[in-house]
Amino acid sequence: MTTYDPDTVVYLEDQLQQLLASLDDLDSEYEAGDLEPADYESLKADYTVRVADTMRHLEEQKVAIDEGRRYTPRYVLAIGAAVLVFAVGAGFLLARAAGERGVNDALTGAIDESSRQRTAECQELGTVQGQLLEALECFDGVLEQDPENVEALTYRAWFLVLAASSNPDIDPDQSQELTASAEVYLDRAVEVDPTYPDARVFRAVVYDRSGDGDAVCAELDELAGLNPPPFFAQQTEAMAQRNDCVG
Amino acid sequence: MNSALGFGFIALGLAASVLGTAGGVYALASGRRSLLATVYRWTWLVVVASVGAFVIMEIALFQRDYSVSYVSQVGSSSTPPLFNFAAAWSSLEGSLLLWVLILAGYLAAVVVKFRQRLTDPLLGWAVVVMLGVSAFFFALLVGPANPFVAVEVPAGFEGPGPNPLLQNHLLMAIHPPLLYLGYVGFTVPFAFAIAALITGRVGEGWLVETRRWTVAAWGFLTLGIVFGAWWSYEVLGWGGYWAWDPVENASLLPWLTGTAYIHSVMVQERRGMLRVWNLSLLCATFSLTILGTFLTRSGTVESVHAFTAGAVGPALLGFFAVVSGLSVGLIGWRGDRLRSPGAIDAPVSREGSFMANNVAFGALAFVVLLGTVFPLLAEAWDGTRLTIGRPYFDSMARPIAMVVLFLMSTAPVLPWRKASTEVLSVRLFWPAVVAVMSMAVSLVLGARGLYPVLTYGLGGFAAGAAARQVVLATRRQGWRGFVGRTNGGMIVHLGVVLLAVGLASAESYRSERTVRLEVGETATVEGHEFRYLEPGADINDRRLRVFAAIEIDGEDVHHPSTINFRQMGQIVATPSVRTGFTEDIYLVLAENPDPDNDAIQLRVIIRPMVAWIWAGGLLMALGTLLALFPGQRRRGTEPSSAPVKVAPVPDGPPPADADTGPRSREATGDPEAGTSGDDAPDGAANRVGVDGRREDVRA
Numbered sequence: 001m002t003t004y005d006p007d008t009v010v011y012l013e014d015q016l017q018q019l020l021a022s023l024d025d026l027d028s029e030y031e032a033g034d035l036e037p038a039d040y041e042s043l044k045a046d047y048t049v050r051v052a053d054t055m056r057h058l059e060e061q062k063v064a065i066d067e068g069r070r071y072t073p074r075y076v077l078a079i080g081a082a083v084l085v086f087a088v089g090a091g092f093l094l095a096r097a098a099g100e101r102g103v104n105d106a107l108t109g110a111i112d113e114s115s116r117q118r119t120a121e122c123q124e125l126g127t128v129q130g131q132l133l134e135a136l137e138c139f140d141g142v143l144e145q146d147p148e149n150v151e152a153l154t155y156r157a158w159f160l161v162l163a164a165s166s167n168p169d170i171d172p173d174q175s176q177e178l179t180a181s182a183e184v185y186l187d188r189a190v191e192v193d194p195t196y197p198d199a200r201v202f203r204a205v206v207y208d209r210s211g212d213g214d215a216v217c218a219e220l221d222e223l224a225g226l227n228p229p230p231f232f233a234q235q236t237e238a239m240a241q242r243n244d245c246v247g
Numbered sequence: 248m249n250s251a252l253g254f255g256f257i258a259l260g261l262a263a264s265v266l267g268t269a270g271g272v273y274a275l276a277s278g279r280r281s282l283l284a285t286v287y288r289w290t291w292l293v294v295v296a297s298v299g300a301f302v303i304m305e306i307a308l309f310q311r312d313y314s315v316s317y318v319s320q321v322g323s324s325s326t327p328p329l330f331n332f333a334a335a336w337s338s339l340e341g342s343l344l345l346w347v348l349i350l351a352g353y354l355a356a357v358v359v360k361f362r363q364r365l366t367d368p369l370l371g372w373a374v375v376v377m378l379g380v381s382a383f384f385f386a387l388l389v390g391p392a393n394p395f396v397a398v399e400v401p402a403g404f405e406g407p408g409p410n411p412l413l414q415n416h417l418l419m420a421i422h423p424p425l426l427y428l429g430y431v432g433f434t435v436p437f438a439f440a441i442a443a444l445i446t447g448r449v450g451e452g453w454l455v456e457t458r459r460w461t462v463a464a465w466g467f468l469t470l471g472i473v474f475g476a477w478w479s480y481e482v483l484g485w486g487g488y489w490a491w492d493p494v495e496n497a498s499l500l501p502w503l504t505g506t507a508y509i510h511s512v513m514v515q516e517r518r519g520m521l522r523v524w525n526l527s528l529l530c531a532t533f534s535l536t537i538l539g540t541f542l543t544r545s546g547t548v549e550s551v552h553a554f555t556a557g558a559v560g561p562a563l564l565g566f567f568a569v570v571s572g573l574s575v576g577l578i579g580w581r582g583d584r585l586r587s588p589g590a591i592d593a594p595v596s597r598e599g600s601f602m603a604n605n606v607a608f609g610a611l612a613f614v615v616l617l618g619t620v621f622p623l624l625a626e627a628w629d630g631t632r633l634t635i636g637r638p639y640f641d642s643m644a645r646p647i648a649m650v651v652l653f654l655m656s657t658a659p660v661l662p663w664r665k666a667s668t669e670v671l672s673v674r675l676f677w678p679a680v681v682a683v684m685s686m687a688v689s690l691v692l693g694a695r696g697l698y699p700v701l702t703y704g705l706g707g708f709a710a711g712a713a714a715r716q717v718v719l720a721t722r723r724q725g726w727r728g729f730v731g732r733t734n735g736g737m738i739v740h741l742g743v744v745l746l747a748v749g750l751a752s753a754e755s756y757r758s759e760r761t762v763r764l765e766v767g768e769t770a771t772v773e774g775h776e777f778r779y780l781e782p783g784a785d786i787n788d789r790r791l792r793v794f795a796a797i798e799i800d801g802e803d804v805h806h807p808s809t810i811n812f813r814q815m816g817q818i819v820a821t822p823s824v825r826t827g828f829t830e831d832i833y834l835v836l837a838e839n840p841d842p843d844n845d846a847i848q849l850r851v852i853i854r855p856m857v858a859w860i861w862a863g864g865l866l867m868a869l870g871t872l873l874a875l876f877p878g879q880r881r882r883g884t885e886p887s888s889a890p891v892k893v894a895p896v897p898d899g900p901p902p903a904d905a906d907t908g909p910r911s912r913e914a915t916g917d918p919e920a921g922t923s924g925d926d927a928p929d930g931a932a933n934r935v936g937v938d939g940r941r942e943d944v945r946a
Contacts, residue, residue, distance in 0.1 A: 099633070115760070
């Protein structure tokens with residue numbers, strides 16, 4: 001059985017053209033009297049046989065082409081369905097990852113932001129956009145790579161406190177659990193950087209809510225020792241009065 | 248003077264390219280093959296023109312000839328010689344000049360390589376296509392991207408120099424030319440593919456002619472991409488190397504389709520299958536290089552790589568459309584001749600795994616292309632400004648990468664046609680042992696997370712399979728066991744494993760901390776001590792560099808800095824990296840020393856195994872180089888050199904072996920046999936000879 005080969009087809013087509021041209025030449029040369037009749041007949045017969053052979057092989061190649069693989073409708077459908085499923089999946093993920101492009105945003109992708117930049121974005125998620133759960137996940141991402149990021153530790157704790165207090169549907173046990181978890185994060189933040197005022201303020205708030213006045217006053221004393229900006233004093237003034245903190 | 252000379256050369260290049268293209272088309276269409284000789288003369292004129300234009304540009308840059316528009320944009324008397332040389336391709340017009348220079352180099356190499364077959368229509372059309380591409384790029388240079396426009400500058404004018412980011416590291420002088428060698432290198436196989444379509448010789452002959460050109464272009468592109476990532480890591484100060492930036496994606500796209508092609512072409516050479524697919528992949532690869540050029544040079548995207556907007560954008564987009572349309576049209580026209588004679592006998596076979604590999608690479612290319620062009624299309628459609636974040640690319644690329652790693656493990660050990668369980672169990676035993684061991688060791692060392700652990704396991708599997716092949720080959724063939732397509736390919740696979748393991752580690756176990764330090768203070772991050780010794784600054788007429796001396800673990804001192812390039816008024820944070828086998832410590836000066844107390848903000852990033860990424864890239868390049876050398880030469884009687892199929896022989900006996908029956912130790916199921924290579928000697932393709940038999944086209 002002949003196997004189809006495109007290069008063979010081209011070769012045979014070329015050969016056929018040359019043989020046909022040679023036959024024409026032969027006729028011209030015979031008419032011009034350059035060839036003896038016997039030679040002419042012999043050469044013509046030879047060329048004719050070769051033309052026939054070549055045409056036969058070309059025909060075989062064409063048959064071989066037709067015998068080439070054809071795709072069944074089921075095969076085409078299966079491939080089409082697989083491509084469609086993949087494209088839909090890619091489209092879904094694309095839609096999830098697409099967002100409005102800001103002035104400094106790249107068309108695609110992004111460079112790795114510093115943990116400080118990401119912490120700021122997490123804070124914005126919680127405070128400006130009010131998405132506490134997303135903000136907590138965002139902080140988890142920061143802390144995974146930078147476990148001692150004091151801002152992330154502090155504000156993750158603060159958003160836990162907010163989650164415990166701002167949701168009216170939450171039961172007291174859950175609220176207590178969240179606050180306790182927040183306290184752990186704040187303790188860790190103070191341990192990492194005892195001079196970070198935000199952690200001190202938030203820890204004082206947590207102590208205040210749990211009714212531990214002494215702890216509140218101790219925390220505010222520490223805060224005062226850090227010489228924080230006046231803003232902190234204003235924020236904590238009411239709390240200090242409520243707990244009878246001296247100084 | 249330089250302006251006039253430079254413009255003269257690019258005008259000459261355009262004229263020679265156009266005349267060569269037109270002359271070639273006439274000679275080939277009219278069948279007057281003797282005229283082809285003149286076409287080759289035009290190619291030498293193109294070479295002279297492109298070399299001349301480039302040399303003139305370099306002379307102008309070194310003479311600080313600001314009367315040349317390009318030099319006035321990127322030249323500066325304070326730029327060091329290396330970066331002054333590299334300034335030739337640091338901006339739009341110059342980069343196109345480099346493009347035509349490299350294209351001319353490839354054109355000359357093709358004409359020299361095939362000098363004994365210059366009247367062959369296949370070669371003629373290939374050269375015509377290359378000249379056509381050359382004409383397009385010369386037209387850009389003569390028109391909208393002319394670097395030699397004469398300008399008048401005031402006395403004492405001083406140019407700004409190249410973009411500061413482009414004169415900050417040695418890699419910047421190397422990365423673009425390598426990338427271009429890859430991009431432009433794909434013109435050669437593309438030209439032969441188009442020539443094969445035009446002449447109808449769409450069998451396997453043209454593939455063999457272009458095999459090494461394709462592999463070489465792929466190798467350059469690989470190295471260019473890796474060096475680009477390395478440069479980004481060492482220079483940009485963000486602690487990363489790949490951001491899925493559109494221009495990075497643009498370089499990755501042809502690499503993905505090119506990688507798919509390099510594998511699937513073996514199926515066509517061996518089995519005569521996938522003709523349409525291979526032609527499509529090659530045309531897609533070249534089209535994607537043009538798309539990448541459009542993305543970089545049209546001003547469409549804002550990126551560290553992108554050049555400013557110019558009028559070349561619409562021209563490149565038009566050229567992309569022409570190339571794509573021409574390719575699709577020709578493939579459609581030759582559709583009847585492209586039918587494959589066979590089918591895959593069993594999915595668990597070498598060709599089956601190559602098919603799966605192509606599906607994986609094709610899918611990844613689709614993902615990257617969709618993510619890259621979707622925001623452009625959305626904006627063009629209704630003005631919506633979208634950004635596609637990293638999660639899309641990461642979440643799609645990771646599972647596909649796992650599939651590719653798995654296929655890298657199994658494909659090299661699979662025989663062609665069909666694999667028996669016995670063969671598989673013997674050949675996969677040691678790779679599987681390596682896989683289990685590497686996974687176990689990684690878990691013991693504390694690796695966690697699905698993807699990294701899976702990467703270590705599959706990486707071990709793939710490395711085991713590649714190492715097995717290299718060991719068997721060197722045992723049989725001595726030093727030749729390292730060269731040739733199959734053996735060199737296995738070295739490439741080992742490089743890919745290193746790269747994948749490096750990426751998985753560096754991405755999964757990165758840690759970071761920003762610390763405030765005063766002079767003499769020490770901070771501890773991930774067990775390393777960082778002591779701030781002193782601030783410092785050095786100033787010259789080009790830049791002001793402010794640095795902090797940081798001692799790491801009481802050993803070496805590093806100097807993360809910020810550099811203010813005075814001419815440009817741009818401040819660049821320059822990291823200092825302590826590179827190690829197991830981890831990199833990356834220091835960035837987040838805030839310069841406080842004028843009051845010299846306190847600094849230091850960003851410390853610790854990434855494990857980053858060096859493996861660069862080592863993997865270099866090993867891939869080495870493997871590519873080894874793959875370019877001829878492999879083991881087989882005797883004609885040996886199985887894989889035996890004719891695959893034989894053209895009809897009038898009145899002759901049928902071929903002894905016409906692509907049927909067992910032909911190799913593998914096919915006979917010898918489980919200990921090495922994988923049969925695909926290293927037919929250079930050019931020793933089976934081609935139909937005048938007597939209807941296969942002939943060696945080496946001569």
